[in-house]
Amino acid sequence: MSARILSGKTIAEAIKSEVAAEVAGLKEVHGFSPCLVVVRVGEDPASAVYVGSKVRTAEELGIVSEHLHFDADTSQEKIVEVVTELNERHDVDGILVQLPLPKHIDEREILELIDPEKDVDGFHPINTGRLMQGYEGLVPCTPAGVIEILKRSDIDIAGKHAVVVGRSNIVGKPMAMLLLKESATVTICHSRTKDLPSITRQADILVAAIGRAGFIRSEHIGEGATVIDVGINNVSDVERAGELFSNEEIEKRLTAIENRGFTLVGDVNPREAMEKSANFTPVPGGVGLLTVAMLMKNTVVAATIRRGV
Numbered sequence: 001m002s003a004r005i006l007s008g009k010t011i012a013e014a015i016k017s018e019v020a021a022e023v024a025g026l027k028e029v030h031g032f033s034p035c036l037v038v039v040r041v042g043e044d045p046a047s048a049v050y051v052g053s054k055v056r057t058a059e060e061l062g063i064v065s066e067h068l069h070f071d072a073d074t075s076q077e078k079i080v081e082v083v084t085e086l087n088e089r090h091d092v093d094g095i096l097v098q099l100p101l102p103k104h105i106d107e108r109e110i111l112e113l114i115d116p117e118k119d120v121d122g123f124h125p126i127n128t129g130r131l132m133q134g135y136e137g138l139v140p141c142t143p144a145g146v147i148e149i150l151k152r153s154d155i156d157i158a159g160k161h162a163v164v165v166g167r168s169n170i171v172g173k174p175m176a177m178l179l180l181k182e183s184a185t186v187t188i189c190h191s192r193t194k195d196l197p198s199i200t201r202q203a204d205i206l207v208a209a210i211g212r213a214g215f216i217r218s219e220h221i222g223e224g225a226t227v228i229d230v231g232i233n234n235v236s237d238v239e240r241a242g243e244l245f246s247n248e249e250i251e252k253r254l255t256a257i258e259n260r261g262f263t264l265v266g267d268v269n270p271r272e273a274m275e276k277s278a279n280f281t282p283v284p285g286g287v288g289l290l291t292v293a294m295l296m297k298n299t300v301v302a303a304t305i306r307r308g309v
């Protein structure tokens, strides 16, 4: 069997065009464009790439965006001052503080300071609490994107057994809550789970959010499952790439390693998942693209709720 590839690109493009239409409508009918401000502290190269893509996408869709970048040694007090000002600005609909923050900054204090109504990442305890209680609110973008992939690919969730590997606050836990909201029977696994393959093999829908390249292998996947790979890892070892990719894919991957020193790999072994599963999200080109699209959607949702339109 060879899995159906669930293209994040097609689904992300569809969501982005819906958002662009909504943004145009808000401008025409209510005379404003939603505004997203991204705060970045320090020089983490991956963060720079992510922020660049968020700001660019916002602009493409007609969302006003600002990118506030601060040196790595900026004080906690300064970031608190910046977020407080953004909370107070009426024209700002969404505030995103790019993680990770430098070690001397108390991430929790900053995330809890963001006005929950402008919390487009959905990380504020008010929003995670609403999600836990099953109420509407701003939901973390990556797990929200996974639900969109499932729904728009006509994969039933209700009544299915969904297994989430990973219990982080930004992916694993909200993912489990969203699947529960869609009436899946949900199991959450983590590093202390005993005999992981025996649990993951029971999954109709298996979501991997672990942070270890190619960790989920054939033995973890039940025949015909839907496998959603949230992981984003860099692999620079040519031999390792050989273990992960099929003959059709390997040449492209080796070229990437040669040209930029690494290739992007998810938390699932793609070669084995393609053989064993019925549906599979690729990396790159899968969940990652949805994260940015859902951030745009959240910005519009935040704008309409807060402005009461």
Ligand code: NDP
Pocket: 142, 165, 166, 167, 168, 169, 170, 171, 172, 189, 190, 191, 192, 193, 196, 208, 209, 210, 211, 212, 230, 231, 232, 233, 267, 287, 288, 289, 291
């Ligand atoms: P974290 O490191 O915060 O969490 C990883 C989770 O995996 C933890 O709950 C951990 O368990 C669990 N885990 C680690 N090792 C094992 C193991 N051997 N067996 C079972 N569970 C294990 O990572 P994140 O949730 O932030 O991210 C997960 C992945 O998703 C990463 O690859 C990240 O890059 C990617 N990501 C992708 C995004 C996208 O847009 N596509 C967005 C955000 C993240 P424990 O709690 O016990 O330590």
